[in-house]
Amino acid sequence: MWARFYAKDLRIIAHYLGIMILFMGAIMLAPLLVSCVMQEWETSVHYVMGIGCALSIGALLRLAKINTGQMERRHAIAVTGLIWIVGALFAALPLWLSGHYSSFLDSFFEGVSGLTATGFSLVQDLDHMSTADNMWRFILQFLGGQGVVVIAMALGLFTQVGSSFYNAEGRQEAVLPSVAKTARFIWAFSATVVLIGTIILTAILLLSGMEPVRSLFHGLWLTIGSYDTGGFAPQSSSFIYYHSWPLEIVAMIFMCLGAINFALYARIQRGHWREFTKDIEVRTLGIWTFIMIVAFVAAVCAGTYLTDYLSLLRRGLFTIVSATTNAGYQVLSTNQITTMLTSGAFFLITIATAIGGSAGSTAGGIKAMRVGIIFKGLSLRIKAVLLPQSAQTNTRYNHIGQHLLTNELLSASLVIAALYVITYLIGTLAGIACGYEAIHSMFESISATSNAGLSSGLAAPDAPVIMKVVYILQMWMGRLEFLSLLALGASLFLSLRPQRRVLHPHATPRRIFRTKRNAVQQEAQESGDK
Secondary structure, three states: OOOOOOHHHHHHHHHHHHHHHHHHHHHOHHHHHHHHHOOOHHHHHHHHHHHHHHHHHHHHHHOOOOOOOOOOHHHHHHHHHHHHHHHHHHHHHHHHHOOOOOOHHHHHHHHHHHHOOOOOOOOOOHHHOOHHHHHHHHHHHHHHHHOHHHHHHHOOOOOOOHHHHHHHOOOOOOOOOOHHHHHHHHHHHHHHHHHHHHHHHHHHHHHOOOOHHHHHHHHHHHHHHHHOOOOOOOOOOHHHHOOOHHHHHHHHHHHHHHOOOHHHHHHHHOOOOHHHHHOHHHHHHHHHHHHHHHHHHHHHHOOOOOOOHHHHHHHHHHHHHHHHOOOOOOOOOHHHHHHHOOHHHHHHHHHHHHHOOOOOOOOOOOOHHHHHHHHHHHHHHHHHHHOOOOOOOOOEEEOOOEEEOOHHHHHHHHHHHHHHHHHHHHHHHHHHHOOOOHHHHHHHHHHHHOOOOOOOOOOOOOOOHHHHHHHHHHHHHHHHOOHHHHHHHHHHHHHHOOOOOOOOOOOOHHHHHHHHHHHHHHHHHHHHHO
């Protein structure tokens, strides 16, 4: 039996959604402060308006009366699923007022891309965007990388219903005994990494000749974009703008840090260092990245572009690491990727983007965990074919301890992988229907669903409205890994359908007919009395 949403359910959802909208309004204080410090007064007005809208609507929704302890898993799924879209609507308001977007849809697209840590951007004249607006874009990516709900729990929200929200956001592993402590660990670890990265990248930019204040902001933004595998850049040419191989090396390190499961960092912190090299996710991601780098360099060598071997290795390594971690940063321009690389090299970037990083990390995609489990299951099936039928076969894998590979786990991994592939295909067909080439449509579709942000030029301000909507849906579904949104969609659909009257189990056709006839006669009699 499918669960339906009733009036009391909508009050619960509205109540907790209002809390999240108030949280989004409070976060807007950060870019407002930056605009005041940088004396960007016109931009300050935009964020005052955004904060006012968020606080007003959030407070109204917060007034929905509920009783303590009413939160259920389906309510958490609804709130978690909706906040990525509703939050993006409020995040889009100051961006739209900035004048750097041709329509509100474009700024909404930017908000979804930021909160899902994708990195697609429809901004115009990015090089002259205000410091506050750029700060807001990267704050959105920081929120999305760790998870909006995770950061809200780390700040003390949802303390009584945290586990429901934590699981609804696509996270299954509790890093620490309680979900609240897990959220605080993720927040503290990420804040520490961003602080260290900002110091290192700021120093590199200062040594390269950039002015101090600009170096600080760019160092902060590039660290957030790398670690949260977001892909937003403060310059339109991404990492090409800096022409700095030390900057690229440090950024790749933080990309890899962001693509590792938070639970594994907690184990390392407790002294379990050996689990890092034994972990199925780390091994799968390492092997996959190495294969992609070797194949990509070989494919580029087959063409006439990048004949300098040092430049080939540098750009090839950065491109593949950016793709496999779903960071989305580029050291090759869109024109170079689409026209100068061989078709094989272009296809390899596409496939590398599809897999993504680890589960429970800032990266998107199918995830290395599921790929490792699928290959483990494949080897188990091959072993079963070779052995006698009476022999029992099983296999184990390392991930925060030893685990037995079960049929249920294998089927779950296959289902999620299949949903990703189906979504990749739907987005590709949508691009083809809009007149784009198949290979470019596939590249953009996979990048959107995997929350990678690498673009072949299709996600642009002049793209058809239908394609922008398709990419928004793909970014949203890929971030929550489908099942939560499918459950939410099914519940909402059934809630709109009229509910059938349940008859007595022993009712006969004659009794049913009499019941209906009596109801009609009673209704006619009441009409006559009136």
